[in-house]
Amino acid sequence: xxxxxxxxxxxxxxxxxxxxxxxxxxxxxxxxxxxxxxxxxxxxxxxxxxxxxxxxxxxxxxxxxxxxxxxxxxxxxxxxxxxxxxxxxxxxxxxxxxxxxxxxxxxxxxx
Amino acid sequence: xxxxxxxxxxxxxxxxxxxxxxxxxxxxxxxxxxxxxxxxxxxxxxxxxxxxxxxxxxxxxxxxxxxxxxxxxxxxxxxxxxxxxxxxxxxxxxxxxxxxxxxxxxxxxxxxxx
Numbered sequence: 001x002x003x004x005x006x007x008x009x010x011x012x013x014x015x016x017x018x019x020x021x022x023x024x025x026x027x028x029x030x031x032x033x034x035x036x037x038x039x040x041x042x043x044x045x046x047x048x049x050x051x052x053x054x055x056x057x058x059x060x061x062x063x064x065x066x067x068x069x070x071x072x073x074x075x076x077x078x079x080x081x082x083x084x085x086x087x088x089x090x091x092x093x094x095x096x097x098x099x100x101x102x103x104x105x106x107x108x109x110x111x
Numbered sequence: 112x113x114x115x116x117x118x119x120x121x122x123x124x125x126x127x128x129x130x131x132x133x134x135x136x137x138x139x140x141x142x143x144x145x146x147x148x149x150x151x152x153x154x155x156x157x158x159x160x161x162x163x164x165x166x167x168x169x170x171x172x173x174x175x176x177x178x179x180x181x182x183x184x185x186x187x188x189x190x191x192x193x194x195x196x197x198x199x200x201x202x203x204x205x206x207x208x209x210x211x212x213x214x215x216x217x218x219x220x221x222x223x224x225x
Contacts, residue, residue, distance in 0.1 A: 034213055043115070043201050043216030044154070087153055098167055099144070099214065101153030
C-alpha cells in the first residue's frame with residue numbers, strides 16, 4: 001500500500017533557527033510530490049510541486065527538494081508567521097489524480 | 112479569479128441523519144476532489160469527479176456519494192451518519208483528468224456528528 005511518512009510530527013524552532021522537514025514515500029510510480037501549508041481550521045494552501053529526483057523549488061524562506069525516496073522542505077531563518085502544519089502529498093497512478101497525504105509536521109516558530 | 116468555496120462552514124448532525132456539502136470549484140477548473148480530514152490527520156481521499164463523472168474513489172463506503180454539475184460545482188452526500196464521520200471535509204479543484212497538477216483547496220466544512 002502506498003505510504004507517505006512525515007517527520008518530525010512536531011517541531012519547535014526559535015525565530016531565525018533554520019531546519020528541515022522530511023517526507024518519505026513508497027509509491028509504485030510517482031507522478032508528482034506536493035507540499036502544502038495548512039493553518040488551523042483552514043484548507044491546505046499549495047506551496048510546491050516536484051516531479052522528478054533532483055528537482056528543487058524555492059519560495060521566500062522555503063526550499064523543497066526531491067530524491068527517489070524522500071523530499072525535504074528546508075526552512076531558512078523562519079519567522080513566527082511560518083508557524084503552521086506542513087503537509088506532503090504524492091500523486092501516483094494513471095487516469096485520475098489520486099493524491100495521498102502524510103499526517104503533516106506541525107511547526108511552531110517562537111519569537 | 113475566484114477561489115474554491117464551500118458551504119456550509121460548520122454543521123452539526125445526529126447519528127443516522129443525512130448531510131449534503133457543497134463546493135464551487137476555482138474558475139476554469141473541471142476536476143473536483145473531496146477529502147476527509149480527521150483531527151490531527153492528513154486529508155484522506157474520498158473521490159474525484161471529472162466533467163460530471165466519478166473518476167476515482169478512495170476507501171470509503173457507498174454511503175459517501177457525490178455529484179458534479181455542468182458548471183463543475185460539486186456536492187458530497189453522506190447517508191446514515193456515524194460518529195466517526197465527524198471531520199473537516201475539504202473540496203479541492205484542479206485542471207485536467209489524470210494529469211499531474213496541484214489541487215487548490217477550499218476552506219472546508221466542519222461536520223460534527225452527535
